[in-house]
Amino acid sequence: MSELRIERKPGTIHVVVTAVMSGLIAVIGYMTHMFLPHFVISIWPTTGLFAVAGIWFGAWGILAAYIGNTVSCLSAFPVTLAAAQSVSTIFQALIPAWAFRRFKANPGLKTSRDGHIFMIWANIIPGFVSTLIGPTIWYFFGLVPNLDSLFFILMPGWFFSNVVITPLVGMPLLKATSDAVMKSRAYVKRWLA
């Protein structure tokens, strides 16, 4: 039986999916403010969603992660800082998106290999890159009292919260909903479609 080939090209569905994904990221960011005490605000569940967005929706997911995080940061930061800080989220979506396509991993994390790829390429490496960018931008905007606080408190805290939260949020979401997403028109197999 001949295989049914679906022509993939970017369309309205991808614009909508970017808006939906960025809206969800922003909403979950705001909800974190509301349901979790402020002193644990370093627990930022949306970090797990950046990887998911990149894996499912490629370039559209990366854009969604950037816009969503910028919008959710507007609840506390000026737009310049929100936009600058959100650069770190580009890498948190881009690196997993690249790795899952490069190593042909299943977004549903069906095998242990997929799980390992997620842990390394969607969790540890993007977490490290994000740690280098995000707190440094905070420092240059004057949000961090001094370099000691940056290197010994903020950066380790940022990295460990990322590394803990990403699998806790991302893995259940990927396992539970990837099959449905992959069957939909919105799923991006390559980068744009």
Added chain:
Amino acid sequence: MSELGHHGRGGEGVAPGRRAFMWYAPSWTRFSSLSPLTRVAIGIFFNVASYLVPFSLGIVLLTSVLILMHLSGVKWKTMWFVWVGNAMLLASFLVSWGVLGSYEQNMHVIFEWWLIRITLENLLFGLMFWVRMMSALFGTLFILTVCTDADLLVSLRLIHIPHFLSMIVAFTFRGMQLFFDDMFAIVEAQKSRGLDLNKLSLLQKFKWFVALIVPLFVLEFRKMEETANAAVSRG
């Protein structure tokens, strides 16, 4: 012109106004006659300038933006969560700057214990950052209060942001209200089945929060196809 929701015309038979994100504001505000781009520019001004001016001017900026918010006729009572968040933010800023701030000989120490040394200067610095953040925050809230998502779309188009990108941003702001409604619907459904958030520990609360994300995603992805089809059918 319809009087529905016009500022300063409350009373019986008058619609409560427009829902602006998570709070309520009149459908027609004092600023509605300005172009959408001007309204956005006013908010962005407070949002950005707050980080560029000295402390004393920061207080002036914060006061000004609060006055503008009040003039827009926003229903302050519906913004309770903003005040709760602000109070927590102030506390966390005072603690983090007070405890972690650098120490110099000429600073005024007001509390000292073991390695912790809280100085008046560091506390004032924390307060200064809180004031800056508040100006930035209320600048953004001002935009959300006086602009609809259609206004945002128009203003983004006016500054020549590509059409698909301005659509995404406008859709995002529009969608956020709907997502909040859906999320609260899920929370209410869980509460009706016996969920008591007050009895949950922090770890349990976090687990519950993660479990909340999955049904929300499923719900929104179902709606997504319908939205895309509607967008295509409207050209």
